[in-house]
Amino acid sequence: MDAASSTVPPAEPIVLAGVRKAFGPLQAVAGVDLRVPRGELFGLIGHNGAGKSTLFRIMLGLTDADSGRVEVAGVAVGGPQWREARRRIGYLPEQLALYESLSGRETLAFFAKLKGAPRAQIEQLLELVGLGHAAERAVRTYSKGMRQRLGLAQALLGDPQVLFLDEPTNGLDPQAIKEFYELLGALGARGTTILITSHILAELQQRVDRLAILANGKVVAQGSVQALREQLALPLTLTLRGTPELLQAAREAAGDCARALLLPEALQLHCERHRKMELLARLAPLAGRLADLEITEPSLEDLYFGVAA
Numbered sequence: 001m002d003a004a005s006s007t008v009p010p011a012e013p014i015v016l017a018g019v020r021k022a023f024g025p026l027q028a029v030a031g032v033d034l035r036v037p038r039g040e041l042f043g044l045i046g047h048n049g050a051g052k053s054t055l056f057r058i059m060l061g062l063t064d065a066d067s068g069r070v071e072v073a074g075v076a077v078g079g080p081q082w083r084e085a086r087r088r089i090g091y092l093p094e095q096l097a098l099y100e101s102l103s104g105r106e107t108l109a110f111f112a113k114l115k116g117a118p119r120a121q122i123e124q125l126l127e128l129v130g131l132g133h134a135a136e137r138a139v140r141t142y143s144k145g146m147r148q149r150l151g152l153a154q155a156l157l158g159d160p161q162v163l164f165l166d167e168p169t170n171g172l173d174p175q176a177i178k179e180f181y182e183l184l185g186a187l188g189a190r191g192t193t194i195l196i197t198s199h200i201l202a203e204l205q206q207r208v209d210r211l212a213i214l215a216n217g218k219v220v221a222q223g224s225v226q227a228l229r230e231q232l233a234l235p236l237t238l239t240l241r242g243t244p245e246l247l248q249a250a251r252e253a254a255g256d257c258a259r260a261l262l263l264p265e266a267l268q269l270h271c272e273r274h275r276k277m278e279l280l281a282r283l284a285p286l287a288g289r290l291a292d293l294e295i296t297e298p299s300l301e302d303l304y305f306g307v308a309a
């Protein structure tokens, strides 16, 4: 059985190797390698113009790469088996055009027809995204969160193996974002592979399995947030609270082990990861008298600025 007729998803539903795309003199995608295993929630981040949308369009077969290998859902994008494989891919663009006068149910029926997906899935998807109660209402009466959930439902028509989500949580409130990611978690647990872009790094940091940071068309770092912390070796921050005398003593005890920043009511010590235990040992004699000690890992935003800025 060949890959196109197989219903078994490949172990790596997204494989890019040496992918390049230029627009005139501009190298928008400059040699990207990416492998995303089945069931992973993978984030793609980067500055405006970094090449994220171009890469999405290449993976969806909407734009041809100039060179390189692009495989999605187990087949070469644009190749002889692509038409069939495209049905196993869902896409939620950043701005999905919806017909305001259609109801939620009619909207899904419209997309199901376009995609050749069974209409029988519509009710189930409306329930899955929490729109069962609003299925009869015109889209014009939907909130932003409801529209995004309807967008996700259309992307899920045909039970895709791979989902591409472009800024799907833009404009959603914190509760809606939480629910959106819970839904993605459930899809991942059933083996759906999800590629997601977002400019809200704090949001991605807690949720993605791995991510790639794209800058000027190149992947400049790739891995789990923790792996990137270790790879990029950005300093940890210890924040100490206590009396001014104690903070001064802590600063002296830290010595060359950390870069110290004395704030009005706290001392911040920025320390390289491999010297953390040495620093804690130096501070140990003071620990009993400190009011508080907090260790903060570099955030995804720190990591991003560490490589992409």
Ligand SMILES: Nc1ncnc2c1ncn2[C@@H]1O[C@H](COP(=O)(O)OP(=O)(O)OP(=O)(O)O)[C@@H](O)[C@H]1O
Pocket (backbone or CB within 6 Å): 023, 026, 028, 046, 047, 048, 049, 050, 051, 052, 053, 054, 055
């Ligand atoms: N059709 C096109 N013709 C010419 N240049 C293009 C075209 N599409 C994209 N570009 C250029 O390629 C580069 C990458 O654009 P792309 O839209 O992929 O970036 P992005 O990372 O998605 O940015 P954003 O976060 O702003 O959406 C940009 O410099 C953009 O101007």
